[in-house]
Amino acid sequence: MILNRLFDLIPYQISQYDKEVALAFKENDSWQTYSSRKIKEIVDNLSLAFLESSISKGDKVAIISQNRPEWNFVDLALQQIGAISVPMYPTITVEDYRYIFEHAEVKMVFVGDDEILEKAILAADEIKIFSFHHSDKVSFWKDFMETGQNGDLAILEKSKEAVKKDDLFTIIYTSGTTGRPKGVMLSHDNVFSNLLAVADRLVMQKGNAKVLSFLPLCHIFERTASFCYLYLGISIYYAESLEKIGDNLREIKPHGFNTVPRLLEKIYDKIVSKGYELKGIKKSLFFWALNLGNQYDPNLDQGAWYNWQLKIANKIIFNKWREALGGEIIQINCGASALQPRLARVFWAARIKVCEGYGLTETSPVISSSICNSSEIRIGSVGKIIKDVEVKIASDGEILVKGPNVMQGYYKQDDITAEVLQNGWFHTGDIGELDGEYLKITDRKKEMFKTSGGKYVAPQVIENKIKESTLIDQIMVVGENKNYPAALIVPSEEGLKEYCRHKGFPFTEMSEMVEKPEVIAKYERVIEDMNKYFAKWETIKRFKLLPRAWTIETGELTPTMKLKRKMILQKYQADIENMYQSQS
Incomplete structure (x- = not known):
């Protein structure tokens, strides 16, 4: 059996595991499941339908939907005929839809809910649209699939044979923080090599484990993972929504x-806020356990007394944390941005193994990942470099990568491709350091800024440290070409409520609380306490409290929940200028 193209994973899974539940999605309060064989049947029919509709090798088809099995079906069906999928974030603007449709020369679009459909209709012009829901405005995807049911499987086999491992299989337009998105071109081999390397780092049982999927499939992190799960025979359950993740975790009990x-x-x-609501001895025990967790180091034996206390904490406190995640979690994989070391310590102390990884869309995505055991894990690192990938650190600290996972380039943008791909090395734009095989990320090269005094400041390191305060939900450090760093801060509503309860004054509305002198004074003390961890030129001298959280919907976060720094700088320009004008 050929096994170097992504669609080869379907017959491979049938031959190795023949799963009764390969994919599952909850609809009308009931889990709809698909076996390995049913997936093959649907995907083959869809491939034949595409051929019937004159979609052929090299043609582009967009997929815009929340996670659901139909997403996978269309993706795999396109692969089998050599067509190229163009996955898109549902949350981007109509203007971005239109730009990507035109730039990628999309010939067909598959969409999810009605809100996505409305945006696609506005942007698509003459492009044919199919919906995963019944609609009176466009055709239903199953009706399209049925046009392939009487197709010639021999013709499909010839189409599959014509697809080579180095062929382009997808163009992923990066969400970006500035300007137009760039189309990252990935081949079958780019992603296949990556999933094989990542498979070695997963400790879940082949053929029997199950996972909950809620990160968007249009992001390469979750997409490569889904191919890895197909390869390992791991059942994929798609969460109903971000709001229902907790319910789905308890219902499915994923690994x-x-x-x-x-x-x-x-x-x-959320866990800490529930701790604040406890009374008496229960509250004392909760924060005793939390303090133990903050001290945890998986590579350090802290003695019999600490180990005994942690064992008790796991029995009476942390066990409830594990139950809230379904009670069966073996491994959580975390990526896209830096994880606070404090969180890693606490979760590992609670026997919830959070394994950090690092990568980019341009690297399919994984460059390094943690090995999920206490002897191998290193808090603060993003794990070991994966198999067949080389990493070196440039003279300015930038991480350079070479390997089979590195993209073919940016679609129709040879000039920008040449900037980041030089002599076989991909320039990541991230700053880091190597400690043997372990990689540590210190900041984004493009996010670093220089003060007017000529000192470089790495904001992400400062932000992650300050976010350790239970009073701070979000923070962005600013100060380019200024004489000191300042910060925009979104307070933690739960943390602030608890502080108000403790001090005996009422919590009203966030818009009022962030203006109260006693609240501002408290945050001044928090920042002063955190400043001791930074060099003099890195310390925060001024800050502005903001009443509303930054979200994807309001435009301050990317779809993977990273700060859109340029957007935030523009949106809060007046507040930033006021911080510097008010300096003493």
């Missing part, structure tokens, strides 16, 4: 999931 730091921060903050 693992992928996440981004922002979601882990939210899980942690």
Whole structure:
């Protein structure tokens, strides 16, 4: 059996595991499941339907939907005929839809819910649209699939044979923080080599494990993971929504999931807020356990007394954390941005193994990943470099990567491709350091700024440290060409409520609280306490408290929940200028 193109994973899974539940999606309060064989049947029919509709090798088809099995079906069906998928974030603007449709020369679009459909209709012009939901405005995807049911499988086999491992299989337009998105071109081999290397780092049981999937499939992190799960015979259950992740975790009891730091921060903050609501001895025990977790180091034996205390904490406190995640979690994979070391310590102390990795869309995505055991894990690193990938650190600290996972280039943008791909090395734009095989990320090269005094400041390091305060939800450090760093801060509502309860004054609305002198004074003390961890030129001298959280919907976060720094700088330009005008 050929096994170097991504669609080869379907017959491979049938031959090795023949899963009864390969994919699952909850619809109308009931889990709809698809076996390995059913997936093959649907994908083959879809491939034949594409051929019937004159979609052929090299043609582009867009997929815009929340996670659901139909997403996978269309993706795999396109691969089998050599057509190229163009996955898109549902949350981007109509203007971005239109730009990508035109730039990629998209010939067909598959969409999810009605909101996505409306945006696609506005942007698509003459492009044929199919919906995963019944709609009176466009054709239903199953009706399209049925046009392939009487197709010639021999013709499909010839189409599959014509697809080579180095052929382009997808163009992923990066969300970016400035300007137009760039189309990252990835081949079958780019992603296949990556999934094989990542498979060695997963400790879930082949053929029997199950995962919950909620990160967007249009992002290469979750997409490569889904191919890896197909390869390992791991059942994939798609979460109903971000709001129902907790319910789905308890219902499915998965063995693992992928996440981004922002979601882990939210899980942690929710746990801590419940701790604040406890009374008496229960509250004391909760924060005693939390303090133990903050001291945890998987590579350090802290003695019999600490180990005994941690064992008790796991029995009476942390066990509830594990139950909230379904009680069966073996491995959580975390990527897309830096995880606070404090969170890693606490989760590992609670026997919730959070394994950090690092990569980019341009590297399919994984460059390094943690090995999921306490002897191999290193808090603060993003794990070991994966098999067949080389990493070196440039003279300015930038991480350079070479390997079979590195993209073919940016679609129709040879000039920008030449800037980042030089002599076989991809320039990541991230700053880091190597300690043997372990990689540590210190900041984004493009996010670093220089003060008016000529000192470089790496904002992400400062932000992650300050976010250790239970009073701070989000923060962005500013100060380019200024004489000191300052910060925009979104307070933690739960943390602030608890502080108000403790001090005996009422919590009203966030818009009022961030203006109260006693609240501002408290945050001044928090920042002063955190400043001791930074060099003099890195310390925060001024800050502005903001009443509303930054979100994807309001435009301050990318779809993977990273800060859109340029957008935030523009949006809060007046507040930033006021911080510097008010300096003493």
